[in-house]
Amino acid sequence: xxxxxxxxxxxxxxxxxxxxxxxxxxxxxxxxxxxxxxxxxxxxxxxxxxxxxxxxxxxxxxxxxxxxxxxxxxxxxxxxxxxxxxxxxxxxxxxxxxxxxxxxxxxxxxxxxxxxxxxxxxxxxxxxxxxxxxxxxxxxxxxxxxxxxxxxxxxxxxxxxxxxxxxxxxxxxxxxxxxxxxxxxxxxxxxxxxxxxxxxxxxxxxxxxxxxxxxxxxxxxxxxxxxxxxxxxxxxxxxxxxxxxxxxxxxxxxxxxxxxxxxxxxxxxxxxxxxxxxxxxxxxxxxxxxxxxxxxxxxxxxxx
Numbered sequence: 001x002x003x004x005x006x007x008x009x010x011x012x013x014x015x016x017x018x019x020x021x022x023x024x025x026x027x028x029x030x031x032x033x034x035x036x037x038x039x040x041x042x043x044x045x046x047x048x049x050x051x052x053x054x055x056x057x058x059x060x061x062x063x064x065x066x067x068x069x070x071x072x073x074x075x076x077x078x079x080x081x082x083x084x085x086x087x088x089x090x091x092x093x094x095x096x097x098x099x100x101x102x103x104x105x106x107x108x109x110x111x112x113x114x115x116x117x118x119x120x121x122x123x124x125x126x127x128x129x130x131x132x133x134x135x136x137x138x139x140x141x142x143x144x145x146x147x148x149x150x151x152x153x154x155x156x157x158x159x160x161x162x163x164x165x166x167x168x169x170x171x172x173x174x175x176x177x178x179x180x181x182x183x184x185x186x187x188x189x190x191x192x193x194x195x196x197x198x199x200x201x202x203x204x205x206x207x208x209x210x211x212x213x214x215x216x217x218x219x220x221x222x223x224x225x226x227x228x229x230x231x232x233x234x235x236x237x238x239x240x241x242x243x244x245x246x247x248x249x250x251x252x253x254x255x256x257x258x259x260x261x262x263x264x265x266x267x268x269x270x271x272x273x274x275x276x277x278x279x280x281x282x283x284x285x286x287x288x289x290x291x292x293x294x295x296x297x298x299x300x301x302x303x304x
Contacts, residue, residue, distance in 0.1 A: 001083045003090050007098070007138045010091050014052070014140040023049045026141035026168075028132065031055040032072040032186035033081045036176040040145040041085040043173055052139050053082050054091040056098065060106075061127030067270070072189050091139065098134060107133045109163070112156045112250055116263055117274070120240050128153055129160055136166050144168050149175040149183045151261060151276040152250060175275070177203070183275045195268045198234045202266050205230035205242065206277045209262045213279050220244035220253040220260070231266060240265035240272065247278055256281045 004010045014024055025048025027040045033055075045051050055078050062068035075092070082090045106126055112118075113125035136144070146154045154172045161168050176184045181203035182196075191199055209227040217223055227242045244253050247261040258281055265274045 001079070001087055001090060003079070003092060005092050005094065005097065007093055010052075010089070010093075010138050011140065013089065014138075017050050018140060023143070024139070024141045025051045026135075026139050026144045027051070027053045028135050028144065028146075029053060029055055029078075030057045030071065030186065031078050032074050032189070033078045034184050034186060034188075036147055036149065036184035038081060038085060039176050040147060040173055041082065041087060043171070044143070044145045045086055047145075047171070048141075048143055050089075051087045052089045052091055052141065053087045054093075054135055054139065056091075056093055056131070056135075058098075058127055058131040059095060060099070060130060061124050063121055063123035066121070067187075070190065070270075072186050093138075098131070106130050107160070109156050109159050112152065112159055115250060115252075116241055116243060116245075117152050117265065120265065125153075125156055129156060132157055132160065133164065133166070136161075136168050141168055143171060145171050145173060147175060148172055148278075149185065149275065151263065155248070155250060181207075183273070185273065187271050187273075190269075190271050192269060195236060195271065198236050199268055199273055201230055201234050201237060202264050202273050202275050206262045206264055206275060209242075209244070210277055210279050213256060213260070213281055216282060218256045218281060220256055223256065223262070227262065227264065236268050238267040240267060
């Protein structure tokens with residue numbers, strides 16, 4: 001596996017392969033890799049001729065007082081995982097390389113970014129959109145893999161690619177979970193034993209919302225209350241938001257008539273946890289109620 005730190009060297013490597021007709025896959029990460037990242041890297045390995053994994057803790061997506069300095073970093077372990085999964089390149093740019101002196105351009109996706117994570121973390125999605133645009137310009141991939149766990153981010157990136165004609169196929173893979181349902185996240189390592197014991201209640205609350213829909217409840221407010229009732233049982237958890245939304249626009253729904261995405265974010269100690277479930281409302285067919293429940297985001301078709 002080759003380690004590249006220079007954006008210019010990374011672009012030259014990719015451009016050489018593209019001239020030869022080689023398909024390039026890309027998994028952008030902030031490091032502290034876990035089995036959720038591993039699943040993305042494995043899917044990308046199967047779906048491309050050459051594979052690049054980036055490791056870059058992007059400072060512009062952290063707001064004042066957020067956990068940039070505490071974000072876990074484990075570069076040696078990250079490299080080892082990338083080698084085991086047969087990545088061709090680990091791209092490790094420095095902050096100065098990505099944002100040199102005099103840098104001033106930003107990218108925004110205002111509609112998708114204005115709610116939920118965007119409302120709680122107002123600096124976040126501008127930083128995400130900017131760094132993803134830069135990484136796509138540097139790595140020049142044909143395909144890029146993202147996880148459903150960061151659902152709003154995945155929708156934002158899809159909109160970004162569409163609006164700016166970036167020519168990258170975005171593939172979203174299902175959330176990878178711990179045995180108790182907690183969505184895998186690099187920040188999970190910061191949970192204390194007591195906090196870890198209750199962290200999976202966020203997923204439990206989303207499941208409660210799904211069960212409400214399964215029982216035929218279509219009023220979004222009632223589903224939201226069902227989710228909130230789970231979180232309210234645990235004093236260690238503080239809710240940032242629990243929402244029932246259109247899965248494409250992320251606008252809040254009043255009634256669930258087809259698909260919906262259940263979004264949730266809570267705080268436990270100093271750690272924020274986010275999660276989601278995509279659900280289909282039951283429908284009547286020949287006088288009977290037929291359930292069409294999907295607990296995970298349907299991934300994009302494999303590129304080959």
